[in-house]
Amino acid sequence: xxxxxxxxxxxxxAARKLRVAAYARxxxxxxxxxxxxxxxxxxxxxxxxxxxxxxxxxLYYDEGISGTKMAKRDGLLSMLADCERGLIDYIIVKxxxxxxxxxxxxxxxxxxxxxxxxxxxxxxxxxxxGKMEGELLLSILSSLAESESRSISENxxxxxxxxxxxxxxxxxYPPYGYDYIDGEMxxxxxxxxxxxxxxxxVLSGSSTTQIAKALNEEGVATKRGGRWTGxxxxxxxxxxxxxxxxxxxxxxxxxxxxxxxxxxxxxxFFAQGHHEAIISHENFDAANDMIARNAAEKGIYADSRKYQxxxxxxxxIICGDCQAVWKRRKIGDYFGYVCTTHLDDKDACTMKSIxxxxxxxxxxxxxxKLIFARDKVLLPFSNALKTAEKAEYLDEFTALEEGLxxxxxxxxxxxxxFTKGYLDPAVYAQQNDELLNASARLTAEKDAxxxxxxxxxxxxxxxxxxxxxxxGASMMTEFDEDLFTRFVDRVIVYSRTEIGFDxxxxxxxxxRI
Numbered sequence: 001x002x003x004x005x006x007x008x009x010x011x012x013x014a015a016r017k018l019r020v021a022a023y024a025r026x027x028x029x030x031x032x033x034x035x036x037x038x039x040x041x042x043x044x045x046x047x048x049x050x051x052x053x054x055x056x057x058x059l060y061y062d063e064g065i066s067g068t069k070m071a072k073r074d075g076l077l078s079m080l081a082d083c084e085r086g087l088i089d090y091i092i093v094k095x096x097x098x099x100x101x102x103x104x105x106x107x108x109x110x111x112x113x114x115x116x117x118x119x120x121x122x123x124x125x126x127x128x129x130g131k132m133e134g135e136l137l138l139s140i141l142s143s144l145a146e147s148e149s150r151s152i153s154e155n156x157x158x159x160x161x162x163x164x165x166x167x168x169x170x171x172x173y174p175p176y177g178y179d180y181i182d183g184e185m186x187x188x189x190x191x192x193x194x195x196x197x198x199x200x201x202v203l204s205g206s207s208t209t210q211i212a213k214a215l216n217e218e219g220v221a222t223k224r225g226g227r228w229t230g231x232x233x234x235x236x237x238x239x240x241x242x243x244x245x246x247x248x249x250x251x252x253x254x255x256x257x258x259x260x261x262x263x264x265x266x267x268x269f270f271a272q273g274h275h276e277a278i279i280s281h282e283n284f285d286a287a288n289d290m291i292a293r294n295a296a297e298k299g300i301y302a303d304s305r306k307y308q309x310x311x312x313x314x315x316x317i318i319c320g321d322c323q324a325v326w327k328r329r330k331i332g333d334y335f336g337y338v339c340t341t342h343l344d345d346k347d348a349c350t351m352k353s354i355x356x357x358x359x360x361x362x363x364x365x366x367x368x369k370l371i372f373a374r375d376k377v378l379l380p381f382s383n384a385l386k387t388a389e390k391a392e393y394l395d396e397f398t399a400l401e402e403g404l405x406x407x408x409x410x411x412x413x414x415x416x417x418f419t420k421g422y423l424d425p426a427v428y429a430q431q432n433d434e435l436l437n438a439s440a441r442l443t444a445e446k447d448a449x450x451x452x453x454x455x456x457x458x459x460x461x462x463x464x465x466x467x468x469x470x471x472g473a474s475m476m477t478e479f480d481e482d483l484f485t486r487f488v489d490r491v492i493v494y495s496r497t498e499i500g501f502d503x504x505x506x507x508x509x510x511x512r513i
Contacts, residue, residue, distance in 0.1 A: 001422075008208060016089050017052075017053055017054060017055035018053060018054050018055065018089045019054075019055045019057040019087065019088055019089045019090070020048045020051075020054045020055065020056065020057055020081060020089065020091070020092060021057040021058050021059065021060060021082070021088045021090070021091050021092075022040075022044035022045075022047075022048065022058075022059045022060070022087075022091070022092045022093070023059075023060050023061065023075070023076060023091060023092075023098070023099065024037060024040035024044065024059060024061040024093075024287070025040065025061060025062045025063075025073070025075070025076075025091045025098050025099075026096070028184055036397070036401060037061060037063055037492065038394055038400045039395075039397045039401070040059075040061070040094065040398075041059050041061065042394040042395070042398075043394075043395075043398055044059055044092060045059060048092070049090070049501070050130065054090075057082075057087060057088050057089075058082075060075045060076065060078055060079035060082075060310065061075045062074065062075040062076060062309045072303060075213070076099075078122065079091070080109070080112075080113075083113060083116060084116070088118060089117075089118060090118065090119060090120075090121070091113070091118065091119070091121070092120075092121050092123065093120060093121070093122050093123070094122075094124060095122055095123065095124035095125060096122050096124075096125055096127070096289065099120070099122070102509040110129050112127060113129070114130075128218040161437040174241075175223070175236070175239055175241050175242070176191055176194070176195065176222065176236065177191045177192045177194070177242065177278050178191075178241070180440055183288075184275070185274075185275040186276065187276050187278060191223075192278045193473050194215070194220060195236070195242060195278050195279065196278065196279065198211055198215075198236060198237070199242075199279050199283055199284070199287050201214075201421050201496055202233075202237060202287045203283065203286055203287055203290060205290075207294070208231075208234045208237070208291070208512060209230040209232035209325075210235035211228070211230075212227075212228035212230050212233050213227050213228075213231050213323075213324075213325075215228045217323065221346060224447060234291065237287050237288060237291055238288060238291075240284070241274075241275075242277065242278045242284060243277050243279055243280070243281050243284050244272075244273055244274060244275055244276060244277030244278075245270065245271065245272050245273065245274060245277075246271045246274040246275075247270055247271075248270075248272075265301070302354055311328055312481040312484050312485060313328070313337060313356070313359060313484075313491065314328065315487070315489045316488070317337050317359075317490070317492055317493060318490050318491065318492050318493070319339045319341065319342075319351055319493055319497075320350070320351070320492050320494040320500075321339075321347060321349055321350070321351050322339065322341045322349040322351075324339050324340045324341040324349065325340055326338060326339050326340065327343070328356070329353065331353055331355075334356070334357070335355075335356045335357075336353040336354055336355045336356055337354055337356060337359070337493075338352075338353040339351045339354060339493075351493060351495075351496075352496055354493060354496055354499070355513075356513065358513040359491060360479035361479070361513070362499055362501075362511040362512070362513045363484055363488070363501065364476040364477075364478065364479055364480075364513075365511055366501055366509050366511045367476050367483065367487075368475050369509075370466070370470050370509075371470045371474075371475060371476075372471040372475075374467070374471065376468060377423075378463070378467055379467070379507075380462070381506070381507060382463055383466060384443045392451055396442065396449055397446065397449045400442055400445055400446040400449065401446070403442050404439060404442050404443065406440055406445070407439045407442065408439075410435055411432060411435050411436075411439075414428055414431050414435075415428075415471045417431075458504075459504070459505055459506050462487070462503070462505040462506075463505035463506065464502035465486070465487070465505075465506055466487050466503070469483075485504055487505070488501050488502065488503060488504065489503065489504045490502045492508065494510070496513075497512060497513060498510060498511070498512055498513065499511060499513055
C-alpha cells in the first residue's frame with residue numbers, strides 16, 4: 001500500500017514583494033536632457049520605494065539615443081537581459097514613445113516579456129500589458145507613437161515656416177539686452193548699456209577674454225546669472241539680433257530628429273527691422289571684422305578645432321592678488337610664468353614669476369598625496385557632496401517639463417485644427433500667442449533650474465573621475481599633461497612659494513613650491 005506523507009507549506013510570512021524596475025530615456029545628450037534624465041531617475045526611485053508591496057529593482061536608462069532603433073539602446077537591452085535572468089517582475093515606463101517608436105519591435109518585446117510573466121505599465125497612456133486588452137491597445141498606441149514624431153514635426157514645421165515667412169515667429173529666448181513684454185522683444189535699458197560697452201571695447205582693441213574678465217570683476221551677471229566667458233562675448237558679437245534684424249532657421253532637425261546647423265541645406269529667412277536695434281549695422285560689421293582679423297592673425301578660422309593653448313598651463317594660471325592670467329615667458333635659462341598685470345605695471349601687482357618645472361613638480365606631489373590619502377580626503381568630500389544634493393530641484397524640473405509638454409500638446413492641437421480649416425485665423429493667433437507666452441515663462445523657469453543643477457552635476461562627474469583614477473593609480477614620478485588637463489580647472493598663485501590647484505571636482509589643494 002502506498003504511503004503518502006503531507007509536506008506542509010512553508011510559512012514565508014509576508015508575500016514576496018514585486019521586483020519593479022523603471023526605464024527612462026532622453027533623446028539627446030545635452031546638459032538639459034541629462035538633467036531631465038536625473039529627474040526621471042529621482043521620480044521612479046521615489047515612486048517604487050513608496051510602495052510597500054514593491055521592491056526597487058533598479059533604473060535602466062539610455063541617454064543621447066533615438067527611440068527608433070532598439071538595437072542601439074544598451075540600457076534597454078540590459079534591462080531585457082536582467083528580465084531573462086529572473087531579476088525583474090514588473091517594469092514602469094513613462095510612455096510608449098519612450099519605450100520604442102517602432103511598432104513591430106514594441107509588440108515583439110512586450111510579447112516576449114509577457115511570455116516570462118513580466119508586464120509593463122506605460123504611465124502616460126495608463127496601459128498595463130498584463131491586462132487582457134493591453135496588447136491590442138498597445139498595438140494601436142504604438143502605431144501612433146511611431147508616426148507621432150513625424151506628424152508633430154510636420155505640423156510644427158508648417159506653423160514655424162508660416163511665421164518665418166510673415167515675420168511673426170517668436171524667438172524662444174531673447175538674447176542679453178532684450179526682454180519679452182506683451183509678446184514683443186523690447187530693449188532692456190540696463191543690459192543694453194553693457195551690450196554697447198562690449199561692442200565699444202571690441203572696436204577699441206580689447207579681446208573677448210579681456211572683456212569677460214572686466215565684466216566679471218565688476219560683478220556684472222550674464223542673463224542667467226552666471227559668469228562671462230570669451231566664448232559668450234564672441235557669440236554676442238556675431239549675433240545679428242543686436243542690429244534689430246533676425247535670421248530665422250539657423251539650425252534645423254533632420255529626418256532622424258537630430259538638431260543640425262544650417263549651412264544652406266534648408267531655406268533661411270531674413271527679417272529686417274524685426275525689433276528695436278541696440279547696435280548700428282556699421283558698428284556690428286566693424287566689430288565682426290575686428291574679431292575675424294584677430295583670429296586670422298592667430299591662424300584660427302571659423303569652425304576650426306585648432307587647440308589654441310600650446311602649453312598645459314596656458315590660460316589656466318591665475319594671480320592670487322589681481323586675478324590676472326599669467327603668461328609663459330623665457331626667463332634666463334628656464335621657462336616660467338609671469339602675471340600679465342605685473343608685466344604691464346610692476347607697481348600694480350608685485351607678484352613675481354614662478355618656474356614652470358616647479359608647477360609641474362607641485363602637481364605631481366599633489367596627485368601623489370591624493371592617491372595615498374584617497375580614503376581620507378576624496379571619499380569624505382564625495383559623501384558630503386551627495387548629502388548636499390537637493391532633490392527638490394529635480395522635482396521642480398519635472399513639474400516644469402510636464403507643463404511644457406502639455407503646452408506643446410495644446411499648440412499641436414490648435415495647429416491641426418487651423419490647418420484643417422476648423423479654427424478661425426484670429427482665434428488661432430490669439431490662442432497660439434497665449435500658449436507661446438506661457439511656454440516662454442516655463443522655459444525661463446526651467447533654465448533657472450538648469451543653471452542651479454548643472455554646476456553640481458559637472459562637479460560630481462569630475463569627482464567620480466578622480467575617485468576612479470586614484471583607486472588604482474601608481475605614484476607619479478613625472479608630470480603628466482593629460483592628467484593635469486583632466487583634473488585641474490586652474491592654478492592659483494598665492495606667492496612664489498605656494499600655489500593652489502583648483503580642481504574640477506570642487507576643492508582647492510594648496511601645495512608648496
